[in-house]
Amino acid sequence: MHSRAQRTLFGEWWWTVDRLTLAAIGALMLAGVVLSLAASPPVAGRLGLDPFYFVNRHILFLLPSIAVMLGVSFLNPQQIRRLSLVIFAVSLVLAAATPFFGPEIKGARRWLVLFSVSIQPSEFLKPAFVIIVAWLFGESSKRPDMPANTFALMLLLAVVVLLVMQPDFGQTMLIALVWSALFFMAGMRVIWVFGIASLAGVGLLSAYYTVPHVARRIQRFLDPASGDTFNIDIATESFMRGGWFGKGPGEGTVKRLLPESHTDFVFAVAAEEFGIALCLVIVALFAFIVIRMLLRAMRNDDPFARFSAAGLTILFATQSAINMAVNLHLIPAKGMTLPFISYGGSSMISLGYAMGMLLALTREQPRAAMLAPDLSVPGSRV
Numbered sequence: 001m002h003s004r005a006q007r008t009l010f011g012e013w014w015w016t017v018d019r020l021t022l023a024a025i026g027a028l029m030l031a032g033v034v035l036s037l038a039a040s041p042p043v044a045g046r047l048g049l050d051p052f053y054f055v056n057r058h059i060l061f062l063l064p065s066i067a068v069m070l071g072v073s074f075l076n077p078q079q080i081r082r083l084s085l086v087i088f089a090v091s092l093v094l095a096a097a098t099p100f101f102g103p104e105i106k107g108a109r110r111w112l113v114l115f116s117v118s119i120q121p122s123e124f125l126k127p128a129f130v131i132i133v134a135w136l137f138g139e140s141s142k143r144p145d146m147p148a149n150t151f152a153l154m155l156l157l158a159v160v161v162l163l164v165m166q167p168d169f170g171q172t173m174l175i176a177l178v179w180s181a182l183f184f185m186a187g188m189r190v191i192w193v194f195g196i197a198s199l200a201g202v203g204l205l206s207a208y209y210t211v212p213h214v215a216r217r218i219q220r221f222l223d224p225a226s227g228d229t230f231n232i233d234i235a236t237e238s239f240m241r242g243g244w245f246g247k248g249p250g251e252g253t254v255k256r257l258l259p260e261s262h263t264d265f266v267f268a269v270a271a272e273e274f275g276i277a278l279c280l281v282i283v284a285l286f287a288f289i290v291i292r293m294l295l296r297a298m299r300n301d302d303p304f305a306r307f308s309a310a311g312l313t314i315l316f317a318t319q320s321a322i323n324m325a326v327n328l329h330l331i332p333a334k335g336m337t338l339p340f341i342s343y344g345g346s347s348m349i350s351l352g353y354a355m356g357m358l359l360a361l362t363r364e365q366p367r368a369a370m371l372a373p374d375l376s377v378p379g380s381r382v
Contacts, residue, residue, distance in 0.1 A: 013074055016363040018296065024289050025069070025340065025355055029062060031270075031282060032341040039255045039269040040262035040343060054262050054343050061345040065352030072356025073363075077305055080357050081135055087353075088128035092162070094121035099165040110166045120346035122163060122171045127354035129159055130178055130311040137186035138303035149186070152179070169207055169214060170334040174322070176200065178315050182307055221332040231258055235268035236329045239276060246275030262343045264335050267327040282341070283324070290317040296362040309361040312354050 033055075040054035050056075075083065094112055098121055102109040111118045133152045140148035156179050163172040180196055207214045220232075238254040241247065252272040255261040261269050271279050290313055297309035316339060323338040325331045337347045 009074070013363075016365070017073060017359055018292065018362055021289055021292055021362075022359065024285050024292075028282070028285055028289075028340040029066070031278075031285075033059060033062070035266050035270050035341055036262060036343060038249060038252070038273050039266050042256045043259070043262050046259075057345070058343050058348075061348040065340075065348045067352075068349060069352035069356040069359070072353055073359040075357075075360050077302065077308075077361065080131060080308070080360060081304070084128040084131035084357070087124055088132050091121045091125035091128060092158070094119070095125055095159075095162045095166075098122075099162075102166075108166055108168065110168050118345075122166070122168060123346040123350040124353070125159065126171065126175060126178075126315060127312060127350060127357065129155065129175060130182070130315055130354075131308050131357065133179060133182055134307035134311050135304050137182055138307050141186060141303050149183075152183070170322070170336050172203075174315065174318055174336075177318055178311055181314050182311050185307060185310060217332040217334075221329075231260075231265070232326075232329050232333060234258060235265045235327050238268040238272035239279075239328070242272040242275045244275050244277050246271070246273050246278065249273055260335075263337060264323070264333075264342070265327060266342050267324055267338055271327075286317070286320045286339075289313075293358055293362060300362070305361045309358055312358045312361075315354065316351075316358075 036055050036058040037052075040058070041051040044051050044053040072080070072083070094114075098112045099109045102112045105111065110122065111120055113119075133155060136148040136152040136155075139146055140152075156176070159175055160172055163169075163175070183192065183196075208218060209215070224233075234254055234257050238252070241254075242252070246252075250273070252269060254265070254272045255269050258265045258268070267279065267282075270282065293309060293313040293316075297306050297313065300306040300309065319336055320339055322331065322334060322336050323342070326333055326336070337344045339351050340348070
């Protein structure tokens with residue numbers, strides 16, 4: 001056991017990192033493995049694969065995700081900025097290449113094959129984008145003469161254009177929402193509120209009239225009789241079938257009917273086999289992480305750390321809420337993973353990177369670091 005007197009790198013990390021949040025993330029990861037065991041074997045069987053193919057790969061992706069999260073949580077804010085700049089630049093280039101060189105899957109090009117490994121650049125682009133934009137908004141609050149807001153807007157437009165080209169309107173909406181929240185925190189004027197809302201409305205209407213599958217999803221949501229709503233109907237029904245405590249592990253039928261029961265609809269599988277009670281526990285874990293991280297972000301005096309932590313938390317919360325809302329038929333269907341629970345390599349590792357930065361930015365500052373500004377007063381140095 002480490003004491004507070006120990007000045008080792010691990011000892012300092014252990015006493016400053018938010019261990020309760022770390023435990024909650026670990027609980028989500030464990031729930032992901034259990035639900036992968038419940039949801040993925042039927043999908044693997046339909047594809048002619050080993051029954052535990054997706055389970056093994058889920059664990060295989062989870063291990064580097066844990067390593068990335070823990071490794072990044074040791075970094076200081078300056079190192080996080082530098083790392084995010086590199087990841088953002090690389091992801092931006094890969095995202096630009098994806099529409100031209102990526103394989104077409106279900107009418108979209110979102111994946112890129114590098115060295116026989118399929119990656120989704122937009123997943124790594126999201127957390128890095130949040131850090132860069134948070135740094136720009138933080139600099140704007142400290143130096144009003146710096147055109148940081150203009151640069152942040154240009155970055156948003158660049159990312160949105162690349163995501164629309166794929167097309168990936170779910171990630172576009174997610175990034176735009178987080179950017180708007182950070183802009184609001186930075187003290188945007190009221191006129192910007194109406195401007196952003198108008199642009200969002202124009203973008204949604206444009207997607208509805210120009211992209212057929214977006215129009216179909218919205219029409220099916222507003223009028224279920226207008227198209228095939230089998231997946232959503234089955235997912236919604238699973239909550240009624242499972243009741244409060246579920247049918248029991250392996251007894252569900254939803255996973256045998258849904259083609260994406262291990263990814264987009266894993267929450268529905270949890271409801272049928274383990275009941276609404278487990279779903280509420282999962283929701284409580286997400287809520288605990290989000291509320292605790294936002295509170296710790298509010299207490300941070302550094303604008304960059306405060307904006308970054310809040311932005312990463314909003315990104316995590318919004319993605320979770322979208323997945324669960326789709327399963328409950330509260331919003332139109334959108335392919336988005338449930339953090340640390342749904343199957344997905346790029347999603348899992350990028351979440352580890354994002355949560356590692358969040359843990360690093362919300363670490364408690366040692367007393368020596370808190371007194372450092374007083375020691376830097378002119379004449380105080382020896």
